[in-house]
Every structure is written in structure tokens, then in C-alpha cells.
Amino acid sequence: MPDDQLMEALEEDARAQAGRILEEAREAAAASLQKAREEAEREREERLFELTGRLKQERAARLNAARTKASGLKLGVRLELVGRALDEAVKRLTSLPEQEYSRLLNGFYDELLSAWEKGLHGEAPVVYVNPADIGRLSAEGNVLPDEKVKAGVVFTSGDGRVRFENTVEARLERGRKKMVPALNEMLFNEVM
Template sequence: MAYDNLLKSVEESAEARERELLQKAEQQAEAIRAEARKRAEEIQQATIRDAERSVAIERNKQLYLAKGETKEKSLRGREKIFLSAFAEAERRLSGLRQDKQYPAIFERLARETVSAVGTNPFVLHVDKRDLDLCRTTLAAIGIRCEVIPDIECAGGLVAASPDGLVTIANTVESRIERIREHKRLAIYKILSGG
């Protein structure tokens, strides 16, 4: 019987040890699962943060590109309006010679041009359609110079030094061009609503 008791005691001790090992193994497994859940949560949060950051970067990039595209379209639209306004002005001024005020306008252009030349010798270049008007105007304001009908323009004249190195253009087209460049910013500001 002592043997049976010993055997029973060894079995009980082994069973207790087995339960203890199983319990310890279960605790370790639970700790490992908890750590794995924690790590998985951290990885998931990091992945979400990375994804949110990537989405924010892509969104900002797309917004920047869209704003740039919108700005470019707006600029092209304003440029188109700007150019069409000046094309319309040129079209309207192309018939200036038929206006009854043209002789007075031509005289004012001639006076401005002669005043800009000063006392230096000069040659006037005009459209052949203005040759008689130019001679009449120069005679009326007391200016004597060579007049050459060798340009085509909507009206006005060009003064040049005899060697042609210095020219002062005072034609309808040159005035429109000066206004176009001088007023570009102001007109764009108006077109922008500013």
C-alpha cells in the first residue's frame, strides 16, 4: 500500500505540476496575445496615421494643382478679354480718317511729335492718305520739313532723324500699343475684380 500511496502522491504531484504548468502556459499565452493585440493596435494606428498623412499630402497637391489650373484659366480668360478689347479699339479707330474730327486730331498728333523732336532736324513719315493733310497742317503751324508718304497706319505720323536712328512714332497703332502696355496692370486689376 505504501507503494500505491507513493504512486498516488506522485500522480497527484504530477497532476498539480501539470495544472500549474498549464496555468502558467495559459497566462503566458494570454500575455503574448495581449502584447500581440497591443502591437497590432499600434501598427494599425501607425498605418492609419500614415494613410491620413498621405491623403492630406495628396489632397494638398491636388488643391494646389487645381488652384494653379484655375488661376491659369483665369489669366488666359483675362488675356483674351484684354486682347479682344484692344482689337475692338483698333477696329473702331481704323476708320478714324473718315471722322470729321480727324484733321484736328492729326494736328494735335503733329504738334506733339514736333514738340518731342525739339529743335533737331527731322523727317516726317506719313501714310499716303494723310500726305495733303500733313502738308496743310505743317504749313498752318509753321513747320518746314521733309514729308515722306511711306508708312501705312490708321492715322498719325512718325518723326525720324535724317539718319533714321531716332524715331518718334505717334500713330494710332503706336498710341494703342503704349496704352496697352501702360494700362495692362490696371486693366487686369479691373478684370480681376480688384
Template sequence: MAANPQDSCDPLIAALEEDARAQASRLIEEAEEAREEMLRRARDEAAKEADERLSTIRERLKRERAATLNSARTRAAGLKLGVRRELLDGVLVEAQKRLVSLPDAEYGRLVTRLYEALKDEWEKARPGEQAIIRLNPADAARVRADGARVEPDTRVAGGVVLTSVDGRVVFENTVPSVVERARKVMVPAIDKLLFREALP
């Protein structure tokens, strides 16, 4: 019996088909592996990018928070300083009011002392030169002018102002001027007394 050519082809075809199926299966497996690898890489890159963005956002938020906090601290310190200065100014204004409102005898001694001190200062700085005495009309009787010209001046409160005849030289010794001159010494002392620390 003669061999059927189809029979000899069948195993060959079957082997080829089997080989093709195996190759197709390997290709499918490799494609699946490649797809899984691509997905893994994409997930890794997405996670890395998300981490980087999150880190960037955290850093930005940290900087913004620090800037906001610094700004708030600066504003708070400014407000605190403003309140302290306002309180200190209030203390100095109250001190001036109390000095000007002393009982009559004490106030008279104060005006006399302010005048005597200013007269001594004038004589040292401008020996032999006559000064015009300016003071509040209510205080005129408290000062011994010794023949000097006296000009009433309602703007002068709690003290005396001496001026040259031409008006170019002015010496002042009033409660407000004394408080203002003493301010540099008084403000830190009052501040320390009130707040237990001196102003910057």
C-alpha cells in the same frame, strides 16, 4: 498481519501523481495564460502598427490632396489670368480698330493732333533739327508738312513717325503706340471695370 509495502507506496504514489497532475495543470494554465498574453500583445502591436500605418497613410493623403488642390488652384488662377489678359488685349485691339476707323473728319483731327503733339516733342528734344515725316499715304493730305520731307510708309497706321535724316532717331505717335504707352494705365482700369478687381 504485515503491512503491504505496496499499500504504503500507493498513497505516496497517489500523492506524487496528484502533485504531478496539479503541477501539469498549473503548467498548462500558465502556458494558456502566457499564450493569451502573447496573443493580446500581438493583437495590441498589430493594432498599434495598423493605427500608425493608417495615420501615416492619412497624413500622406492629406499632403497629396493639399498639393493637388494647390496645383489645381494655381492652374485655375493661371487660366483665369490668361483669359482676363486675352479679354483685355481684345479690348485694346478693338480700341485701336475703332480709332483707326473713325469717321473721316474725326480721323483727320486725330491724325493732325498726333502729328502736332509729335512735332512739338521733336522740337523740344531736337531743336532746329529737320525731321523726316513718315505716314501712311492715305493720311498724307491730313498733315501740314511746312516744307519738311514726307515719306509715304504703308506700315504706319493711324498716326505719324518722325525720324532723323540718318534714321537713328525715331519718334512715333500712332494709334498703336499711343495705346501701348497707355497700356499700363488702361489695363488696370479696364480690368477693374470688367472684373471689379485689378490684375496682380
């Protein structure tokens, strides 16, 4: 075989090998590109899943915070309305007709005197009433005016260490634990 033919055969073989190498390189590049796309898609899906989860958690947290705040505001409004109802009760009791109010005041005095006698045998109480109520009270002993006493009677020991109170406000405060749920149910059809 002449040299020219040998050279031509070698060149032909080299071109064929180069073609195969190029084809293999293209296939490897396409496979690498496909693998990179799949990895990118998988990573995108993972990040999207993570982000979606975080967004759901954040949304739930914000929703819970908003619900908590709304419940707090709702409770505040309800307690304000219940407080107004109790204030109105005090106002109505203190604006009773003279005879009924005097009977109420003397009833408070008698109840408090009975409790005082059971608790502190023998010691006479110092009695405090609102200055406007002194003439309405039929009481024996030391009765003193006190602007702070509203619609009721307060007994103290001589040294001031023992204090018994029987006022409309004190009674309402003692009854508040029972009255608040009852008023809430009446006003809002649900119990707190």
C-alpha cells in the same frame, strides 16, 4: 507509504504541475496575443494617421495646383478680353470720319514735332505715315509712306538711330498699365 501510493502521489503532483504550467502558458499566450493585438492596433492607427496626413497634403497640393491653373486660365481669358477691347479701340479710332481722323493725325504730328524739337534741337525729322494717310497730313519736310505705321506718325533721325512714335497703338500700349486694371474692373468688377 507503499510505492504505489508514492507513485500515484508523484503522478498527481506532476499532473498538477503540468496543469499549472499549461495554465501559465495559456495566460502567457493570451497576454502575448493581447499585446500583439494592441501593438498591431497602435501600428494601424499610426499608419492610418500618417496616410491621412499624406493624403491631406496631397489633396491640398492638388487643390492649390488646380486653383493656380484656374487663376492662370482666368487671367489669360481676361487679358484676351482686354486685348480685344484695346483692338476695338484702335479699329474705332482708325474708322473715324475723314475730318476727325485728319484732325487726330495732325494732332499726333504736332505733339510729336514739339517733343522732337525739345529733344533734338535743329535736326529735321524724317516723317513716316501710312500710305493712306499721306494726303491727310499737313506737314512740312520729308514725309515718307510706311505700311507698318498704322493710325499715327513716326519720326526718325536721318541716320535712323533715334525714333519717336505717336500712333494710336503706341498710345494705347503706353496707357495699357493704367487701362488694363480699369478695364478689368469695368468688365469683371475686380482689379488685377
